[in-house]
Amino acid sequence: MIRVLIIGNGNVASHLYARLRAIPSIHVMQINSRHIKDLPSADVNILAVSDDAISEVSSKFESGFVVHTSGAMHMNDLKNNGNKGVFYMLQSFTKEKEVDFSNVPFCLEAEQDEDLQVLKQLAKHMEGKIYFLDSDQRKALHVAAVFANNFSNYMFTIADSICEQNNIPFDILYPLIQETSAKVQTMPPSKAQTGPAIRRDQKTIKNHLNLLDDKQREIYTLITQSIQDGT
Amino acid sequence: MIRVLIIGNGNVASHLYARLRAIPSIHVMQINSRHIKDLPSADVNILAVSDDAISEVSSKFESGFVVHTSGAMHMNDLKNNGNKGVFYMLQSFTKEKEVDFSNVPFCLEAEQDEDLQVLKQLAKHMEGKIYFLDSDQRKALHVAAVFANNFSNYMFTIADSICEQNNIPFDILYPLIQETSAKVQTMPPSKAQTGPAIRRDQKTIKNHLNLLDDKQREIYTLITQSIQDGT
Numbered sequence: 001m002i003r004v005l006i007i008g009n010g011n012v013a014s015h016l017y018a019r020l021r022a023i024p025s026i027h028v029m030q031i032n033s034r035h036i037k038d039l040p041s042a043d044v045n046i047l048a049v050s051d052d053a054i055s056e057v058s059s060k061f062e063s064g065f066v067v068h069t070s071g072a073m074h075m076n077d078l079k080n081n082g083n084k085g086v087f088y089m090l091q092s093f094t095k096e097k098e099v100d101f102s103n104v105p106f107c108l109e110a111e112q113d114e115d116l117q118v119l120k121q122l123a124k125h126m127e128g129k130i131y132f133l134d135s136d137q138r139k140a141l142h143v144a145a146v147f148a149n150n151f152s153n154y155m156f157t158i159a160d161s162i163c164e165q166n167n168i169p170f171d172i173l174y175p176l177i178q179e180t181s182a183k184v185q186t187m188p189p190s191k192a193q194t195g196p197a198i199r200r201d202q203k204t205i206k207n208h209l210n211l212l213d214d215k216q217r218e219i220y221t222l223i224t225q226s227i228q229d230g231t
Numbered sequence: 232m233i234r235v236l237i238i239g240n241g242n243v244a245s246h247l248y249a250r251l252r253a254i255p256s257i258h259v260m261q262i263n264s265r266h267i268k269d270l271p272s273a274d275v276n277i278l279a280v281s282d283d284a285i286s287e288v289s290s291k292f293e294s295g296f297v298v299h300t301s302g303a304m305h306m307n308d309l310k311n312n313g314n315k316g317v318f319y320m321l322q323s324f325t326k327e328k329e330v331d332f333s334n335v336p337f338c339l340e341a342e343q344d345e346d347l348q349v350l351k352q353l354a355k356h357m358e359g360k361i362y363f364l365d366s367d368q369r370k371a372l373h374v375a376a377v378f379a380n381n382f383s384n385y386m387f388t389i390a391d392s393i394c395e396q397n398n399i400p401f402d403i404l405y406p407l408i409q410e411t412s413a414k415v416q417t418m419p420p421s422k423a424q425t426g427p428a429i430r431r432d433q434k435t436i437k438n439h440l441n442l443l444d445d446k447q448r449e450i451y452t453l454i455t456q457s458i459q460d461g462t
Contacts, residue, residue, distance in 0.1 A: 072435050091406060091410070136397070140399065141403065142439070144393040145390070145407055147386045147393070148390035148408055150426030157421045158378045159375040159379035163372065163375050166371035168362075173375065176379060177412050180384050181409055181412035183384075184384075185405055189384050193384055193385065211374050218453065219382075219453060226385070
């Protein structure tokens with residue numbers, strides 16, 4: 001039996017609580033971060049709170065193993081007296097949508113090996129894929145995820161906007177978007193690069209620039225240049 | 232029976248020929264673009280040649296219905312004497328990989344309605360999704376596809392490069408990439424935007440910039456600014 005205490009009531013806390021509650025060999029409780037007193041004893045205390053609250057909330061723990069769930073924060077941003085660790089799930093959690101934890105990468109870190117084993121057991125129970133990353137690696141992963149997720153989504157937003165301006169239904173691009181993202185699993189994205197930039201097709205590039213507004217043009221120009229320079 | 236003549240021997244020509252040959256009610260032939268003489272009569276002549284060759288190759292047709300397969304070229308870039316049209320398939324074709332045409336958007340255009348019906352029949356036989364776009368729309372779609380495909384792939388390349396520099400296996404990002412691309416089918420990408428830029432989380436943005444090289448930093452800064460300004 002692993003005893004888990006989840007502190008927080010946001011999306012991560014709620015999804016995690018719902019998932020862990022369904023596992024017989026795990027005993028899980030959830031409390032609001034403002035009500036930290038007379039805490040029940042737990043094998044791991046999971047702070048699922050905002051980055052800014054991690055130091056303050058963790059400082060209220062006099063003992064025990066405390067982890068945060070942030071990709072951007074260092075393990076040592078925890079200020080509890082006992083052992084520290086990180087239990088970071090690399091996935092975007094939204095309130096309404098159920099999470100398939102078997103598809104979630106768990107990034108684990110702990111000061112003590114026995115604590116790391118507890119985190120590993122938790123992740124295993126949720127059938128997730130397990131990665132051991134230190135705080136520097138996790139921070140690098142966090143910025144990589146901004147490119148892979150936030151910025152690629154913004155490229156879709158610009159495409160959507162161009163379609164809308166020209167009365168083209170955006171769904172026409174769905175198959176291409178699916179293929180682009182599926183392809184990264186079969187070859188490195190640097191090998192999958194296609195289009196006028198990598199072909200150095202200056203005629204098409206010039207035609208494209210004429211179709212764009214100032215802001216789109218600036219982004220098109222910078223990324224095209226960057227593709228041509230090589231990463 | 233629709234009689235189709237494919238001119239060209241690149242990826243598009245080969246995949247198209249293989250697919251059409253399997254359809255009983257279509258009679259298809261394929262010739263090299265350098266051997267245009269004594270052409271067999273066809274209901275549609277499909278020029279699957281490079282953009283630069285379209286004008287010259289099409290000029291050799293004294294009569295008949297001629298279409299090109301380019302997203303970037305205008306219908307009037309065809310220089311044949313007879314009727315003109317466009318049969319553009321919005322998908323990246325690679326030599327080795329079989330194409331699932333039922334997943335391909337067909338963008339059709341023709342001067343004459345009866346010609347358009349021929350193109351529509353062809354696309355229907357291949358079980359593709361059919362769109363009617365004029366040359367200006369198709370050119371806009373072509374640049375939209377550069378953002379949705381080429382540039383999002385480049386965002387994956389930068390993410391891959393950051394992972395590699397930090398000894399993080401890139402496969403850790405697969406689920407997030409899949410989720411990002413799947414989400415465009417359920418909501419507009421502008422509504423799906425997450426991350427430090429849209430949250431205006433300047434502290435995280437500053438931390439991220441410190442982890443990047445000059446080139447990555449320039450792209451990160453421009454896209455973050457652009458997200459914050461709104462599209």
